[in-house]
Amino acid sequence: MDINGKENKKTILVVDDSEMNRSILADMLGDEYEILEAANGLEGIAEIQKHEDEIALVLLDIVMPEMDGFEVLSVMNKGGWIGYIPVIMISAETSSSHVNQAYDLGVTDYISRPFDGKVVRRRVNNTIMLYTKQKMLQGMITEQILEKEKSSTLMVEILSNIVEFRNGESGLHVLHVRTITEMLLKNLAEKTDQYNLNHTHIAMIGLASALHDIGKISIDEKILNKPGRLTDEEFAIMKTHAAIGGDMLMNVGHRRDEELVKVAYEICRWHHERYDGRGYPDGLKGDEIPISAQVVALADVYDALTSQRVYKPAFSHEKAVEMIMNGECGTFNPRILECLQDVKEDLQKELEQKSIKDTTRNEVQSITAELIERGDVAASDRTLKLLEQERIKYQFFASMSKEIQFEYNAATDMVMLSEWGADYLGIDELVMHPFEEEKSLSIMDREMMEEIKNAVRGTSYVNPIFSGMYCLHVKGEDRWHRLDVRAMWEGTEDDIYYTGAIGKFVNIDESYRRMNSLEQKAAHDTLTGLYNHMNARKKIEAFLEERLDDTYSLILFDLDHFKNANDQYGHLFGDNVLKYVAKKLKDNLRKDDIMARVGGDEFMVFLEHNGNYEAQVRRVFQVVTGQYENFQIGVSMGVALAPKNGTDYESLFHAADQALYASKRGGRNQYKFYDGTMEGTLSVLSPVDGEE
Numbered sequence: 001m002d003i004n005g006k007e008n009k010k011t012i013l014v015v016d017d018s019e020m021n022r023s024i025l026a027d028m029l030g031d032e033y034e035i036l037e038a039a040n041g042l043e044g045i046a047e048i049q050k051h052e053d054e055i056a057l058v059l060l061d062i063v064m065p066e067m068d069g070f071e072v073l074s075v076m077n078k079g080g081w082i083g084y085i086p087v088i089m090i091s092a093e094t095s096s097s098h099v100n101q102a103y104d105l106g107v108t109d110y111i112s113r114p115f116d117g118k119v120v121r122r123r124v125n126n127t128i129m130l131y132t133k134q135k136m137l138q139g140m141i142t143e144q145i146l147e148k149e150k151s152s153t154l155m156v157e158i159l160s161n162i163v164e165f166r167n168g169e170s171g172l173h174v175l176h177v178r179t180i181t182e183m184l185l186k187n188l189a190e191k192t193d194q195y196n197l198n199h200t201h202i203a204m205i206g207l208a209s210a211l212h213d214i215g216k217i218s219i220d221e222k223i224l225n226k227p228g229r230l231t232d233e234e235f236a237i238m239k240t241h242a243a244i245g246g247d248m249l250m251n252v253g254h255r256r257d258e259e260l261v262k263v264a265y266e267i268c269r270w271h272h273e274r275y276d277g278r279g280y281p282d283g284l285k286g287d288e289i290p291i292s293a294q295v296v297a298l299a300d301v302y303d304a305l306t307s308q309r310v311y312k313p314a315f316s317h318e319k320a321v322e323m324i325m326n327g328e329c330g331t332f333n334p335r336i337l338e339c340l341q342d343v344k345e346d347l348q349k350e351l352e353q354k355s356i357k358d359t360t361r362n363e364v365q366s367i368t369a370e371l372i373e374r375g376d377v378a379a380s381d382r383t384l385k386l387l388e389q390e391r392i393k394y395q396f397f398a399s400m401s402k403e404i405q406f407e408y409n410a411a412t413d414m415v416m417l418s419e420w421g422a423d424y425l426g427i428d429e430l431v432m433h434p435f436e437e438e439k440s441l442s443i444m445d446r447e448m449m450e451e452i453k454n455a456v457r458g459t460s461y462v463n464p465i466f467s468g469m470y471c472l473h474v475k476g477e478d479r480w481h482r483l484d485v486r487a488m489w490e491g492t493e494d495d496i497y498y499t500g501a502i503g504k505f506v507n508i509d510e511s512y513r514r515m516n517s518l519e520q521k522a523a524h525d526t527l528t529g530l531y532n533h534m535n536a537r538k539k540i541e542a543f544l545e546e547r548l549d550d551t552y553s554l555i556l557f558d559l560d561h562f563k564n565a566n567d568q569y570g571h572l573f574g575d576n577v578l579k580y581v582a583k584k585l586k587d588n589l590r591k592d593d594i595m596a597r598v599g600g601d602e603f604m605v606f607l608e609h610n611g612n613y614e615a616q617v618r619r620v621f622q623v624v625t626g627q628y629e630n631f632q633i634g635v636s637m638g639v640a641l642a643p644k645n646g647t648d649y650e651s652l653f654h655a656a657d658q659a660l661y662a663s664k665r666g667g668r669n670q671y672k673f674y675d676g677t678m679e680g681t682l683s684v685l686s687p688v689d690g691e692e
Contacts, residue, residue, distance in 0.1 A: 009034045010056035010128060015044035015072065016090070017064040021113070025059060025090075028117045029124060041067025045075050048085065049490065055085055056128050060107075062091040062098060073105035082106040086127050090120075173303055174210045176351055180299035182206040183347060187339040188295070195291045205292045208264035212271050212296050215245025242272050243281045266290040271297045276331035287333075294333050298340065301329045302347075317348040327572035404481070404505035408456075410498055421505075426475045443472050452483065461489040461496045472505065481505040525597040527575060528582035533604070536596030540606050541649050543594075544642065553617055555605040556656040557624065557637035560668045562601040565631050573631075580628045588623045604656075613641065621671050636663040637671035645674050 011034040014022050019039070026035045036051065038044035041064050048055060058076075062069035069089060076082040086108040091098070099110050108127050111120060182202055189197035216224060219241050223234050230238060246269030249261055256262075270284060270293035277285030279297075305320035315323070321344050323329055325337060340347075404421035408414070417427065425443055444452075448470060455466050464487040471480050485503035489496050525532045531539070543552070559565075559581070566574040578601060585595045585605065594606040605620055617639050624635055638659025640646065645655040655674040662678040663670050672678070 011036060011051065011054045012057045012059060012124070013038065013044065013047055013051070013055050014059045015041065015047075015064070015069070016059070016061040018061070021061070021090075025120070028120055032121075033124075040064045041069065041072040041075075044072055048076070048079075048081055052081060052085065056131070057124060058085055058087045059090050059124075060087050062089065062102070070101060070105060073102070073107065077106060084131075086131050088123060088127060173307065176303040176307075177212065177296065177299045178206045178209050179351060180302055180347065181209045181295050183343045183350065184295050184299065184336060184339045187342050188291075188335065191335065191339070197291075204260055204263055205267070205295070208260055208267050208292065209296045209299065211245070211249070211264045212267045212300060213241065213245065214248060214268060215241035215243070217248075218244045239272070239280050242269055245269065263292050266292050267296045269293075271300060273297070274330040275333050279330065294336055298324065298332050298336055302340075305329070317344075326576060327570070331572075406503055406505075408501045408503075410500045424474065425472075443474070444470065452485075456485050456487050456501050457498055459485075459487040459489075464489060469508075470505070480508045482508060528579055528597045530582050530585070530603070531594065531596040533596055533598045536594055536598075536604060536606070537649055539594050540652075543606070543608075544647060544649065551609040551613065552642040553605075553607055553609065553613055554640045554642065554652040554656045555607070555617065555620060555637060555671075556598070556602065556639075556653070556660045557605075557621075557635040557671070558600070558602040558660070560634040560636055569631070573629075577628050577631060577633065581624050581633065584623050584626075585620075589620070617671060617673075625669070634669035635671075636660055636668045638663055639671060639673045641673065 009032065012029060013036045014025050015038045016022050016025075017040055022037045022039075026037070029035060033056075034054075036047050036055070038047050043066075044058070044060070045067070048058070060069045060072060067075075069091070073082065073087065076085070076087070082105075087106065088109045088111060089102045089107045090111045090113060092113040102110055108130075109123050111123060182205075185197055185202045185205060188195065189202065219238060223230065223238055226234065246265050249265045249268055250256055267290075269281065270279075270289050273279035273282065273284045273289045273293060274297075275286060275289070275294070277283050279289075301324060302320055305315045305323060306317060308314040321340065324332070324340065403418075404424060405418035406421065407416045409416075417425070427443075452468070452470070455468065459466050466483075466485045466487065468483045469480060470483055471478050483503065483505055485501050487501045488499045490499050524530065524535075530536075540554070559577070562574065562577070565577050578597070581603065582595070582597065585603070589595060589605065589607065592608070594604075596604045598604050603624075607616060607620070609616060617637075621635065621637055624633065626633055638656045638661070640652045640655035640659065642652055646652045658678055659672045659674040663672045666672065
């Protein structure tokens with residue numbers, strides 16, 4: 001019964017080319033079931049598409065025009081319907097080959113014509129009852145799995161939050177570490193299959209990450225919550241929590257062989273190991289460290305940096321990422337650092353939106369996805385499958401940025417905008433009705449709406465893509481946008497109907513900005529942000545062609561004893577020295593001066609003289625020499641003058657290069673002008689002795 005007291009009848013689809021047969025079956029079953037009819041296989045498939053949530057059983061003939069019964073079964077297998085819509089074959093064909101083929105294609109039962117009414121009714125009732133019980137059982141099993149997973153999550157969170165409470169940390173630390181861990185792992189799984197990261201494995205690592213600091217239960221609270229710097233003895237005690245946590249998990253009796261416990265052990269014991277082997281407790285190096293521990297280590301460091309502690313304030317998201325990328329918090333797997341760079345734009349927003357409730361929901365979604373992927377949930381659990389499809393679709397929308405993304409439903413004539421799109425257009429709500437809301441008419445006029453709708457409806461199932469250029473009125477300004485739409489069509493070849501569309505408006509100005517940004521990145525050195533050698537050469541050649549009458553200097557220099565910086569302090573420190581030198585150039589030279597990293601620790605500057613050229617070169621020398629942390633920066637510099645030493649790039653570069661090596665041979669930490677023979681130096685300056 002429904003809520004109005006009316007009897008809810010299950011629906012049976014009868015697919016037979018004989019109207020008489022359909023009529024007889026309808027008479028036999030119509031008092032107990034709702035009957036749908038189809039005169040051939042194509043019509044039958046169309047009815048299944050329209051009413052798949054309602055059909056409890058299909059009665060199917062074999063010999064039919066357009067599409068026979070075996071072809072219908074093939075389509076039902078391909079579409080997954082055969083898994084949750086039972087089929088009884090009713091046919092006059094009684095040969096064993098026909099019967100066996102029908103069963104091979106998934107029919108539940110086979111009834112030969114002429115048929116007996118009682119037999120048909122009994123077999124129909126039994127089949128529908130069997131499938132109904134199967135669905136109930138599948139639902140119960142799924143619920144039990146979900147409840148088990150939620151219970152496990154709850155117990156782990158309770159235990160980990162006990163640790164946080166003793167440690168004086170934010171109650172969100174465990175949740176944040178889990179969120180960051182899962183985001184990094186999903187990105188890593190997209191980059192490589194080296195670590196065999198599927199939905200289940202990622203979810204398990206995420207859950208196990210909550211136990212990463214369980215060993216701190218054994219640490220004295222005076223040490224855990226000490227506001228100042230730990231002494232060497234106290235730090236040695238603090239470091240024992242990693243091994244203690246691992247030992248605790250290995251002492252859980254017969255449960256130690258559970259996959260969750262094994263993963264949690266890896267994380268507990270090794271999440272303080274570092275990729276260069278300088279971590280603890282075992283000094284593991286590189287991929288000797290399990291990927292679970294590597295990712296949780298980075299997640300733990302990030303959240304520690306961005307959270308307030310008794311011994312430090314919270315750093316900003318940007319500063320935390322910068323510190324990690326610069327190696328200030330230890331060395332991490334370069335691939336995981338790439339993942340951090342990929343997700344950093346979404347990371348802060350994701351952490352702000354997370355809650356305990358979200359964790360439970362996401363856990364259910366992850367489990368659902370994995371169950372469907374493995375085939376552990378039969379196709380009859382359509383709701384779960386539909387939810388997964390919706391999740392994937394909106395993940396796709398969310399992954400795009402700075403575009404007005406939308407979804408249009410033809411049945412309701414409603415448009416749903418992406419959050420960014422609504423904000424860009426200045427609309428508070430994400431849903432609008434194109435023809436009734438003033439806010440939609442303020443963006444585009446009614447004529448433009450009709451034109452777009454007709455263009456999209458003019459697409460086809462085979463060619464569903466449409467693009468066009470439109471001027472939108474955005475926050476008081478007219479801005480041109482490119483529209484890209486993918487129309488949604490459903491049905492069969494003979495009955496295809498339009499259901500809506502998904503698409504996006506892209507600001508053309510924004511597109512040009514992105515294109516220019518990409519071109520700029522291609523022209524610049526990725527480490528320092530200066531021009532690379534090739535593009536610096538192009539710009540210099542252009543200057544020389546257009547302004548031969550002017551005087552220029554081409555300066556080449558490299559850092560003295562730069563290898564010592566890498567050897568003593570590491571390559572990350574060496575990179576920071578190069579970035580420091582580049583920043584000094586950008587901050588102190590003119591905008592029109594051309595600055596480039598030629599390669600390694602060698603740099604180039606091309607500048608126009610507006611007076612005393614020696615004074616200008618001396619200033620460049622003084623800008624790039626000095627102290628960076630514990631490293632004294634000295635440079636050997638060579639200078640060529642245009643047009644004196646040449647009027648083309650190759651001549652100038654060769655002359656500056658010869659002068660550079662003359663500076664090296666002369667004792668380094670100086671500059672020299674090229675004089676043809678390099679036997680007499682026009683000017684030498686060393687900031688060490690301060691000579692002018």
